[in-house]
Amino acid sequence: MREDDSNWFFKWEDELPSPQELMPLTQSLITPDLALAFNIQNPHPNTHPTPPPPPPPPPYPPHSAAFSSQPNSSAEFDSPELSGAAGGSGPGSDEPARTLKRPRLVWTPQLHKRFVDAVAHLGIKNAVPKTIMQLMSVDGLTRENVASHLQKYRLYLKRMQGSMSNSGVVGNNSSSGMDSATDRLFASSPVPAHFLHSNPDHFMPFVPTMHHHHQMAAVVAAPGPTHHHHHPQPQFRHFGSSPPNGQFEHHPFLRHTTQSQVQRSNSGPVVPPSYLEDLDSGNAANGKKILTLFPTGDD
DNA sequence: TGATCAATAT
DNA sequence: TATATTGATC
Numbered sequence: 001m002r003e004d005d006s007n008w009f010f011k012w013e014d015e016l017p018s019p020q021e022l023m024p025l026t027q028s029l030i031t032p033d034l035a036l037a038f039n040i041q042n043p044h045p046n047t048h049p050t051p052p053p054p055p056p057p058p059p060y061p062p063h064s065a066a067f068s069s070q071p072n073s074s075a076e077f078d079s080p081e082l083s084g085a086a087g088g089s090g091p092g093s094d095e096p097a098r099t100l101k102r103p104r105l106v107w108t109p110q111l112h113k114r115f116v117d118a119v120a121h122l123g124i125k126n127a128v129p130k131t132i133m134q135l136m137s138v139d140g141l142t143r144e145n146v147a148s149h150l151q152k153y154r155l156y157l158k159r160m161q162g163s164m165s166n167s168g169v170v171g172n173n174s175s176s177g178m179d180s181a182t183d184r185l186f187a188s189s190p191v192p193a194h195f196l197h198s199n200p201d202h203f204m205p206f207v208p209t210m211h212h213h214h215q216m217a218a219v220v221a222a223p224g225p226t227h228h229h230h231h232p233q234p235q236f237r238h239f240g241s242s243p244p245n246g247q248f249e250h251h252p253f254l255r256h257t258t259q260s261q262v263q264r265s266n267s268g269p270v271v272p273p274s275y276l277e278d279l280d281s282g283n284a285a286n287g288k289k290i291l292t293l294f295p296t297g298d299d
Numbered sequence: 300t301g302a303t304c305a306a307t308a309t
Numbered sequence: 310t311a312t313a314t315t316g317a318t319c
Contacts, residue, residue, distance in 0.1 A: 104312055128303065147303070148312055154304095181310075 105145045109188040114138065115149060116189040163241045 118135035119127040128149035136146070137236075179187070 106312085129300065143302080144313070148314090150303095151305075152311080 002242045047258065102140070102142070105141070107149055107184060107185060111138065112149075112185055113189045115153070116191070117148070119150075119153075152182065153186065157191065160191065 105111075114136050115132065118132045122131055122135065127150070129143045129150055131142050132150065133141055133146045
């Protein structure tokens, strides 16, 4: 039962977001009041004003970024259309993408997983913010978000290399011992071996090294046996004290496809979205699943 | 120019 | 502390 070691690659985003992670996530999508009502079933599926839905065909399964305004204040009307929320209270409420201050991005284990996977597919040398961002295809994610995270991630890798070369056992904390939240986040997604080596050559488990013209898509599709993700919906409070390998349970993640900022650059390395896997049904027309993410308030 | 990186700010 | 922003450089 411990084959996750080698199969971690196949479990794309199986990790389970802790309740605390879901909170900010949901909060940014729906107001507390809404949550209280909880009965809301998307009165009008057409509610989202998504202004610019059309233009460039978004080839990749977009992902929802998890934004949280401020943990302290009760999330009120925050809805930079990151999630396409229909706030309408914003300045203009329709062309905010620019010159609008987005809430801080929260790098959830899921998001980070996606990040790591993108980097792994690109290889360290090609892994630059813009490319990573495009590969991740997360709605609302900016190049700077990725750049910032990448910076930290590189430091983490460097640190890890240093630790490894010493005794091979990663238990040596250089600076103030103890793993910080950062370490845990990074630890939640295994670092591909080639990252730690100076080997620029990278390989990916699946992903049929697309030859020039043969870009097949859809490959991943978690080979697992019918995954009936049940929803125990337990009221997790906090996991054990050590969720090291972070093999949590499965949870549906928010998926909202609204806008696509993927710009086709002629000089771009052209990344095939083949590796992306879809979690649960991502029915944009059906937004009621989002509600299932709410902590039933039952404690 | 635009992107990346490292440093710095919040 | 985690992420955003800035500034130098490519």
